[in-house]
Amino acid sequence: MGRLFGTDGARGVAITELTVERATQIGKAAALVLAKDCGHRPKIIIGKDTRISGDILEAALCAGICSVGADAVLLGVVPTPAVAMLVKKYNADAGVMISASHNSVEFNGIKLFSGEGFKLPDDVENEIEALILDTPEEMEKNLSEGVNVGRMKVCGDAVNDYIAHVKSTVDVDFKGIKVCLDCANGSSSVCAQKIFEGLGAEVVMTNDKPDGTNINEKCGSTHMEGLKKAVVENGCDVGLAFDGDADRCLAVDENGELIDGDKLLAIFSKFMKGEGTLKNDCCVVTVMSNLGFFKFAEKEGVVTATTKVGDRYVLEEMQKNGHNIGGEQSGHIILLDHANTGDGEMTGAMFLQIMAKTGKKASELASVMECYPQVLVNVKITADKKGKWDTVPEITDAIKMYGEKLGGDGRILVRESGTEPLVRVMIEGKEEAVITEYANSIAALVERM
Template sequence: MARLFGTDGVRGEANVALCPELAYRLGWAAALYFGEKVQQNPLIIIGRDTRISGNLFESALATGICSAGGRVEIVGVCPTPAIAYLARTHKAAAGIVISASHNPFYDNGIKFFGGDGYKLPDAVEDEIESLVRRIEAGEKLPRATRENIGRIKRRKEYVREYIDFVQSTAGVQLNGLKIVLDCANGAAYDCMPRVLRRLGADVHVIHAEPDGVNINEACGSTHLESLQKTVLADGADIGIAHDGDADRCLCVDEKGEVIDGDHILVMCAKDMMEKGRLAGNTVVTTVMANIGFHKAIEKAGGRAEITQVGDRYVLENMREHGYRLGGEQSGHIIFSDFSTTGDGLITALQVLAALKRTGRKASELSALMKSYPQLLVNVVVASKEGWEENEAIAVAIRAGEEELGGDGRILVRPSGTEPLIRVMAEGPDQAQLETICRRIADIVKKEQG
C-alpha cells in the first residue's frame, strides 16, 4: 500500500482521492497521537485556503479530533505559515493546514505542523498513518464520551495576531513605494494588503476576490503575466506574487522582469551580510539553483550549502547548522530568524525592506545575479531503477560536462512522483544546452525504456 503522506502532507482531488471520510480519520488519529505524546485533550489549530472544498475538510477534521477528545480552534482562511506561527505561540499540540498550495482549485490537501511550528518528521506521520489504517480496518480505538468530548472554537482574532507579527518583521516603513500585489485569489487576499498598507505602501491589489474556484487561476506566483502587465501599466516600483497558500513569493521588477527565488535569495543574503545577520555568510539552497546564483553569492563574499530538492531538506540543513536563510528557485524562502517554515509574506517584506534601505530599484538589486540559461527535459521511462550505474548514461553526462567546461553544469535526477528522469543543463549558450540535453535524454530513453 502506498504511503498516505506525500512530500507535503496528504493531497489529492477533493472528493475523489481525498474524501471527508479520510479527513475525519486523520483528525481522529491525530487527536489520539498528540493526546498520548504531547498533551491530554490536545489543542489543534486549523486553517485553510480559499478552495471550495476547504469547509468540507475543516468540518470533517474537527469532527474527528473532537471525537477523540481533542480541542479544536478554527482560524478560517489564512496563509499556511500563519498556522505554524499560531501553533507555536498558543502552545498547541499541533496545527493543520487545509490547502493544495499552487495546485488547481479541485485539489486539496491536509498538512500538519507540530507544536513547535515545524512540519512533522516522517516518523510521526507514519505513526498517524498507522492509526488511520487501524481505524479503516475497523479496530475499536478510543473515543471520547460525556464531558471529555472535544469542543470547537472559532478564532478569527488569530489572523490579526499573525498580521501584527508579519508587520513587525519589516524593520522599516514602506512609505513612497508603489507596489502591485497579486494574491492568487488565495490565502493572502486579506492579510497581505493590510500589512502593506499599515506599513505605508501605495498598494494596487489584483486577484484578491476568491470565489472558491478561482484560486491560482491564471494568477499568482505560477502565472505572473498579469502582474507583469499591471506593474508596467501602473509604473510601479515592484510587483509581489504569492501562491494559493502564501508560503511562496516571487517578484517582478519595475521593468516587468521576473525576480525568481534565486534572485530573492541573493538580494536578501547581501542585505543580511551587510548587517552582519547572515550566519556563516551562508545560504542554503537546492541542486536546482541556477549556476548564476552560486557565482553571485561567491562574488558577494558568501557561500552556499546545497541540498536535494524540497524545502524540508533546506530547513533540515538550516536547523542542523544554525543557518538563517535558505530557499528554492520557486520562491519558497525560509528566514529562520522569523519563521519555522517558508512564509511568502515575510519574504516579500524582506525584499521591500532591502529596496527601501538601499534606495535602489528592484532591477538593480536583481542584477546582483545574472541567470544562466537553464534547460530541463523530462524523459518518460519504463524504469527509474539503475540509471545511476548505467555506463552509457554516465558517459553521455561526462561528455556534456566536458563540453560545458567550468561555465555550466548538468544535473540528472529521477522524479519523486512520476515515471520520469529529468535532464537539466545550464550554461551561457542556449543552443548548446539544447544539443547536450537532447543527446543525454535520448540515451536515457534508450537505456531505461
C-alpha cells in the same frame, strides 16, 4: 496516492484521491501522535486556503480530531505561515493547513505542524502514516464518547494576529514605494493589502477575488506574465506574486523583469552579511538553485549549504547548523529569525525593506546575480512507474553523456517531484538552444521508456 506524505504533506485530487475518509483518518492519527502524553485535552488549530474542497476536508479533519477527544480550532482562510506562527501563539499541540499550495483547484493537501510551529520530520510523519495504513484498528481503540469527545471552535483573530506579526518584522516605512500584489486568488487575499498598506506602501491589487475555483488560475507565483504587465502599466516600483497558500513569493522589478527565489536569496544574503545578521555567513539552498547563485556566493563571500529539493529539508539544515536564511528557486524562503516556514508576505516585506533602506531600485538589487539559462521539462508518469526512471540504463547513460558534453559550464538534474506525478528534467548551461535540445532528448527518453 502512493506514499501518504510527500515532500509537503499529503496531497492529491480532492475527494477522489485525497478522500474524505483519508482526511478523517489523518485527523485521528495526527491528534493521537502529535498530542500524546501532552497531559491535557489536546488542541489542534486548522487553517485552509480558498479552494472549494477546503470546507469538505476541514469538516472531515475536524471529525477525526474530535472523535479521539481533541479540540479543533478553526482559523478559516489564512496563509500557511500563519498556521506555523499561530500554533505556538495559541498554545496548541499541533497545527494543520489544508492546501495544495501552487497546484490547481482540483488538488488539495494536508500539511501538519508540530506544537512548536515546524513542519513534521520524516520519522513523525512515518509514525502517523503507519497508524493509518498499517494499524488503523489502534485508532478505533482510542475513540472517545460522551463528555470526552472533542469540540470545534472558531477563532476570529487569526488573520489580524498574523498581519501584526509580519508587520512587526519591519523597522522602516515603505512610503514612496508603489507595489503591485498578485494574490493568486488564494490565502494572501485576506491579508496582503493590509500588511503592505499598513507599512506605508502604495498598493495595486490583482487576483485578490477568490471564488473557490480560481486559485492559481493563470496567476500567482506560477504564472508571472500578468504581474509583469501590471507592474509596468501601473508604474509600480516592484511587484510581488504569492502562491495559493502564500508560503512562496516571487518578485518583478520596475521593468517587468522576473526576480526569482534564487535572486531574492542573493539580495537578502548580501544585505544581511553587510548588516552583520547573516549567521555563519551562510545561505541554505537546494540542488535546484541556479549556478549563478553559487557564483554570486563565491564572489560575495557567502557560504552555501545545499540540500535536496523541499523547503522542509532546507529548514532541517538551517536548524541543524544554526543558519538563519534559506530557500528555493520557487520562492519558498525561510527567514528563521522570524518564521518557522516559508512566508511569502514576509519575504515580500523583507524585499521592500531592503529597497527602502538602500534606496535602490528593484532592478539594481537584482543585478547582484546573473542567472544561467535553465530549462525544465516535466514528464508525466503513472503511479506504477514511480521510483523507476533511474534504474533504466538507457536513461542514466544519456544523462551521463550530455553531462560530459556540458563539462564545467553546466549541469543536469533529473528527479521525481515530491508533490506531483512527474519526472523533472532540469539542465543549466551557457547556451539555451543546446540545453533545450539536451533536456527535450532526455525527457523524450524518460517518456518512451
